[in-house]
Amino acid sequence: MSTQTSLSTPPETGRGGAAAPRGEVRPPWLVVMLHQISVTVRRRAFLVSTAITALIIVAGVVAFSLLSTKVESYTVAVPSQEIATIVSEAQATAGGEAAKLQLSAQVESDPIAAVRDKGADLALTRTAEGWSLTGRDSVPTSAQAVLGQAVERATIQEHAGATGTDWASLTAGSQLSAHLLEGDAQRTAMAAAVGYVFAMLFYLASILFGMPIATSVLQEKASRVVEILAATIPLRQLLAGKILASMIVSVLQLALYVGVGLLALVLSPADLGFTGVIVSTAGWFLAFFVAGFLILAAVYAAIGAMAHRGEDLQSAQVPIMVVLVGTLVAGLAAKGQALVVLSFIPVVSSVTMPVRMLQSDVPWWQTALALALSLATAFLLVRVGGKVFRLAVLHTGGALNWKQALALKD
């Protein structure tokens, strides 16, 4: 046996020893986290799904703003300047220059012919029976409604003038204004729409990022990499790195989607109202999302560690899927007292509390309590899931169930 050389390269003493001569030495959880993030973001499925979702959101935004800013504009042929005034009055009641309906009058000797020759879109003429609006093959209802009102007003004024009564006294007390006894239909509609988006985002993110935690744990277990990792770093740090990595990627992705959505809301010319409520609820949603995701991540890591083959994961994740689908349904459908109760149950609260906040003003302490319950559960499950992970991932032999896994000893 040769003894002429000792280690041919100087031992690079690790953490705890002298600083490495080149570059900075990172703590293990950070190394795991960065590695995991780089593996995730380089996965094709991830890139494709993120790009597609972002595209769908951008497309939705573009379609939304196109629809909300689309202007109908028509040229109305009229036989006289007098009738042209009626058209411009109609335009004024429709909302002036900024309206979505733009009517411009055009005096023609034969308005009907002008429409037929495509010189104008519509013709407004007075006949023996009354008034007539002529189009080529259709008369747009929006134009008919505004012009109808203007024609009516002009005719009434004409008759009123004939009897010596003026328009104002004639119409005094005839204004109809709306009042609501219960709730706010608009806000409820907004809450339903935004709540749907929150519920779907939580559901999708849990599936998209939860399952990969379980598969990556199982892969390390099956390929025995975990033995090398366990001999090198504390398994707690491995688990922390993994969960943090999925959380960071999913929160960043979520922030991207929500950011694009909110930006659209702010930039869109049509004022939906409630922008303030939606923005502040979105902030709370992120906090609830983190708490709910932590709980799921801990459970996913544990089922990955207990599994023996890929098929084991499918059956082990059934209870999680039940909870997730339940959360989705609760977010979409729960009402009244049921919704209030559900908004305090961890995981489910990640969707139901933000939905409640969208619908009405929830007392701050209720929100804080729900979040605290969620975080406490997350803490507990990370502890329990972490223990199961640590013991089960090094267990050789078949798949384990929760009871067996919790009974494992070092």
Added chain:
Amino acid sequence: MLSVRGLTRRYGDTTVVDHVSFDIPTGMMTGFVGANGAGKTTTMRMIMGVLAAHAGEVALDGGPLTRELRATFGYIPEERGLYPDQPVLDQLGYLGELHGMSRRAALSASAELLERFDLGDKAKAKLDSLSLGNQQRVQIAAALLHSPRALILDEPFSGLDPDAVDSMVDLLRERCSGIPILFSSHQLDLVDRLCDHLVVLQAGRVVAEGDADELREAGQARHRLVTLPDAGWVRSLPGVTVLDVDGPSALVELADESTAGALAAEAVRRGELHEFTRVLPSLSEIFREVTR
């Protein structure tokens, strides 16, 4: 030196490793042999801290083996352990970083080892696109890249052709001559050829341990005799147990060393004595002997 003292592991009522003690000397290749189920892998997992020991301890150079010290070891688990779907250089760099190297140092050490194994052009390839032999080389690179304080290798040579084994052993001897190396194997010829120190495990207990030369010396000495025209007459000599006779050649076991003189004298008296040598048992023979 890595010293294993009284390591014990039970599964339920079965004790699979029973107060196992042995030394893994520095600067030697220590072979770890035993039949399937003898407890080799369990013992190695306990040394690496992957499995908790129910009793016993491991010491490095007389001091307790702490988690930090263990983290500097190189380890190849049973059935290997790397990411099949990740690029080779990436995962080596990752493991190096986990062993406390900076990212740059880890990547450059990995690249250097890959070059050394003629795998420089495979650095960006996914592990499972490599041949089994090359995957095993990468596995060994993963154990070596952080300049380990000790190596614990569970079946490191399985799946390698003889040339690959030789180049791997050359590398181990060159790089790791100053550290304790324990490797398990069930290929006895390989153990015979490679190891300087041997630990034989049977049913969870150490049944033989020592330097290879000592073990051979201590074994039952045999003699080979070649005499013309025929060696058949050796059967009639007292104190001589004949193991094999084939024409002029005989393999015998002697009751004691003094019989050797009588045997030689008789051979000379009867005709020509061509060869009379002491034959040391091979390690595989010793293994068969102690595990019989």
